[in-house]
Amino acid sequence: xxxxxxxxxxxxxxxxxxxxxxxxxxxxxxxxxxxxxxxxxxxxxxxxxxxxxxxxxxxxxxxxxxxxxxxxxxxxxxxxxxxxxxxxxxxxxxxxxxxxxxxxxxxxxxxxxxxxxxxxxxxxxxxxxxxxxxxxxxxxxxxxxxxxxxxxxxxxxxxxxxxxxxxxxxxxxxxxxxxxxxxxxxxxxxxxxxxxxxxxxxxx
Amino acid sequence: xxxxxxxxxxxxxxxxxxxxxxxxxxxxxxxxxxxxxxxxxxxxxxxxxxxxxxxxxxxxxxxxxxxxxxxxxxxxxxxxxxxxxxxxxxxxxxxxxxxxxxxxxxxxxxxxxxxxxxxxxxxxxxxxxxxxxxxxxxxxxxxxxxxxxxxxxxxxxxxxxxxxxxxxxxxxxxxxxxxxxxxxxxxxxxxxxxxxxxxxxxxxxxxxxxxxxxxxxxxxxxxxxxxxxxxxxxxxxxxxxxxxxxxxxxxxxxxxxxxxxxxxxxxxxxxxxxxxxxxxxxxxxxxxxxxxxxxxxxxxxxxxxxxxxxxxxxxxxx
Numbered sequence: 001x002x003x004x005x006x007x008x009x010x011x012x013x014x015x016x017x018x019x020x021x022x023x024x025x026x027x028x029x030x031x032x033x034x035x036x037x038x039x040x041x042x043x044x045x046x047x048x049x050x051x052x053x054x055x056x057x058x059x060x061x062x063x064x065x066x067x068x069x070x071x072x073x074x075x076x077x078x079x080x081x082x083x084x085x086x087x088x089x090x091x092x093x094x095x096x097x098x099x100x101x102x103x104x105x106x107x108x109x110x111x112x113x114x115x116x117x118x119x120x121x122x123x124x125x126x127x128x129x130x131x132x133x134x135x136x137x138x139x140x141x142x143x144x145x146x147x148x149x150x151x152x153x154x155x156x157x158x159x160x161x162x163x164x165x166x167x168x169x170x171x172x173x174x175x176x177x178x179x180x181x182x183x184x185x186x187x188x189x190x191x192x193x194x195x196x197x198x199x200x201x202x203x204x
Numbered sequence: 205x206x207x208x209x210x211x212x213x214x215x216x217x218x219x220x221x222x223x224x225x226x227x228x229x230x231x232x233x234x235x236x237x238x239x240x241x242x243x244x245x246x247x248x249x250x251x252x253x254x255x256x257x258x259x260x261x262x263x264x265x266x267x268x269x270x271x272x273x274x275x276x277x278x279x280x281x282x283x284x285x286x287x288x289x290x291x292x293x294x295x296x297x298x299x300x301x302x303x304x305x306x307x308x309x310x311x312x313x314x315x316x317x318x319x320x321x322x323x324x325x326x327x328x329x330x331x332x333x334x335x336x337x338x339x340x341x342x343x344x345x346x347x348x349x350x351x352x353x354x355x356x357x358x359x360x361x362x363x364x365x366x367x368x369x370x371x372x373x374x375x376x377x378x379x380x381x382x383x384x385x386x387x388x389x390x391x392x393x394x395x396x397x398x399x400x401x402x403x404x405x406x407x408x409x410x411x412x413x414x415x416x417x418x419x420x421x422x423x424x425x426x427x428x429x430x431x432x433x434x435x436x437x438x439x440x441x442x443x444x445x446x447x448x449x450x451x452x453x454x455x456x457x458x459x460x461x462x463x464x465x466x467x468x469x470x471x472x473x474x475x476x477x478x479x480x481x482x483x484x485x486x487x488x489x490x491x492x493x494x495x496x497x498x499x500x501x502x503x504x505x506x507x508x509x510x511x512x513x514x515x516x517x518x519x520x521x522x
Binding site: 022023025026029030033034037038041042046049050053054057058061062144147148149151172175176179 | 208211212214215216217219220221222225226228229230232233234236237
């Protein structure tokens, strides 16, 4: 199905108007359903993403009165709802994450290998990275993936997760550190600094 | 490049929700919106008709217009029925934009039906495959051709299982009746008007008025030869029949999948008749009948008949 939408009102105006004319809320679905789906599908797979996409807009419609109409773009709000809905799929994500993180790590690995000075084989790095991604705390993973796959900037993630921007920064830094540690990059840099790069240990 | 940027580069922009999922999600939202309005209307003793002028204003986009149709017309529909209505009306919209196949001056529009219909006798029914190729010439004065393989049955014209017959205007079996027994120009192009047109022709057939309306609409559509504007109106009309629901990913007899639109007839022990639609083109790609209860050797919810319909342009007829 293709939905076209010629209503050019910004999201916040659409939501505000939907208080008086609920049907216009469907405009928001036409604009952002695919974005919500993509984010959910990359985390959970397509089947569960269908449900998350649908439920997100049902929840959003019910909570539209609480929307901050000063915020023009509704994507952070919608992705925040989707993120919370996905928590009930934690077991599914854990399963999907195993295969997915291996794929993901395989994509990321060559560049990290560059960063690591080609001192580690791709297979081992992929395994480490996958493990690190799985082991991230729920809130760090949500923050990381809203950034990586939800395509939100720091301020938008803060809006989505209802936390200060500083908290987003520290969560992303923490996640980043864990990824670097898994890749052995942090160790490498420290030891390079100390001129002992060649003898840097490679932790399994 | 840091780890976060690397991770961000793995974002998959190619993933798309399926049209069925999008439609279902939208229908669920519209259903919730309708519930909200119905509750609100009850609370404030407001008339639902007030939606109509508002939505006329709000319907700047197709999306809003579709919401208006659903909310105004189907407030009490179940989610599944709302999905069927939404799917059909979306298919109707798509159909209008779909460029129909057009036969050149010396070509034919060929509709091929591969059918698995039951052959029944006193002991029960068994499936029998038939092929029906209808060749409609571009020249309305020229002869149509029907090639029919009756499968295990003898043909009615020659007694042979394979028959080829020719007739102007597709009047293969009776000079009074065309294969497409309707003048397409008579079909109103507006969905509501098309529904009224079908309903007004009800003359007491079938076990219920709704079943008869459903069958007469699908009988026209299943020819595979209905032009896009009329097809769109008939799909819209189909969505207005009470009790019509949709089932995703139903394969026709040739394995091509689409959305099955159908209704269960209570007066036939729940038997369900369906047409299978390609949601992108609004073309009918098959039909299916499911049993409602044990009947003539079929168990509950078993496939009683299934067809595949495909329309193409060909240069020659047999």
